[in-house]
Amino acid sequence: MTGPRVTRATRASRIAMVLGAVTLIVLAAAPWWAGRADLRLMGEIFLYLSLACLWNLMAGYAGLVSVGQQAFVGFGGYMLFALTIFGGLHPVVAIAGGGVLAALISVPIATLIFRLKGAYFAIGTWVMAEVFRLAFAQIQALGGGSGTSLPVAIVKEIGRKKAMRESVSYWLALGAVLCVLLAVYVFLRSRRGLALTAIRDSEVAASGLGIDIWRTKLEVYVVTSALTAVIGGLIFLQKLRISPDAAFSVNDWTAFVIFIVVIGGIGTLEGPIIGTLIFFALRETLADFGTIYLMVLGLVAIVVMLKAPKGVWGLIRDRFDIELFPLSYRVHHPKD
């Protein structure tokens, strides 16, 4: 007689994996089948999805509800400009360098703001982002309050022709979202990820079972901040122009990201993906109506929070008990 077995993959997850691989191949070939505007839009979708995944890991799992991640989006963007213009680095190297620098500065920031709890923490992160905005507005070499553009010579390092540049920019965004999704997935599947999921559900029980909550949260904060800065660099590589107000916008880089995560399903890996699709579907259909677009977003957010607090994916998961990313463990008995 054999005992019960433990597995993780399910039929749904295997199907999702195959579909994901096919989608990836189709998307990688997009420069050959999609128009210029579509390419730009898809690049933006990938970058927003990356931001949403990272914010979800930080807020949905580690309980760090930050409304100040625009600090790192803007920091990454400014590092792209500073390291290429003054350091003479290749833009891609500069973006990676921005990530490393963001990791370094996130440690002292964390030791400061981790002293705050709940709503105070949220406000603290926002204040920190404002400090970043005001600080970068003081740097005259980077255009001060009015910002600056990426010099043509640096832009040409990405690709000599415009079409080439747009393709490379698109692939970088696709590569970034792939890396972020894989990194988050691999982390959540690991032992540390199990511990983080436990923290999500009950901090008091998690610490009683031997999990160092402060250290786990610090790790998550540093990694998400570094990756957020990388995404910030890619965002401003698409835009080719940066200013303090655009770089550290709480609306663009935090409010919309929170909308995406909450609508899709916070604290799940699938939620941000669904949320991003919903957000862009709404934006593209309602963009012509001006302010009505924002009112509809608000209305959707309120309805989802009242009717489905676990988001659209939470609704689907509770109904069908499925999982696209095989994170769960399942025990099978021999008689099954």
Add this chain to the structure above:
Amino acid sequence: MSALLSVSDLSKSFGAVVVADQTSFEVAPGAAIGILGPNGAGKTSLFNLITGALRPDAGRIEFQGTDITAISAAGRCKLGIARSFQVPHPFEGMTVFENALVGATEGAGLRGHAAEAHVLDVLEDTGLMPKANQRAGGLTLLERKRLEMARALAAKPRLLLLDEIAGGLTEAECSALIATIRRVHAGGTTIVWIEHVVHALLAVVEKLIVIDFGRKIAEGEPRAIMDSAEVKEIYLGVDPDV
């Protein structure tokens, strides 16, 4: 033989409310000790102090001869102290198996298949195997209490602190629980058990400590304690269960 756990002059108060008043006692390795006392006497607070969920105002806690008073709750679990919560704190979004797996990987430091095999044993032992794949958020109160114990056992503790896990059980369920705890104890785990269901407690423990207003008022052999006039007056007078 030196004590596994030694609590000396432990004090803690929240304003005027005293939850521990110069409490001292020792737990020998392999012992099974019961803690009795009326509601609000400071029993759960004592567990919070021992596990590190609360910091004492004064006093000292030693585990295996080392001062652990300044060590975090997580650190104490890694040293071998695990507890069940009186009010269950399940990881609601995770399955029963995953809940216990956290104890096995983080508390006991097990990896991979060794961790999974240990968790399967614990679930079998605590009767939770049929619920292994169910999310903990959907469990009944009794199942949640059993999960509390399973999760603590998965951490392979040297010292297991149980906080009111027998309340509300049927006669048969209670017998099964007593058998489980006896098995754990026979396996070498030291047990300190807070319980209002006195007959369940007496079926397992070899020593009783009685607490009232944060102060230890009696300690000794269970029969002698239950017969003492002081305990009858303070504790048993308000409990029709005995």
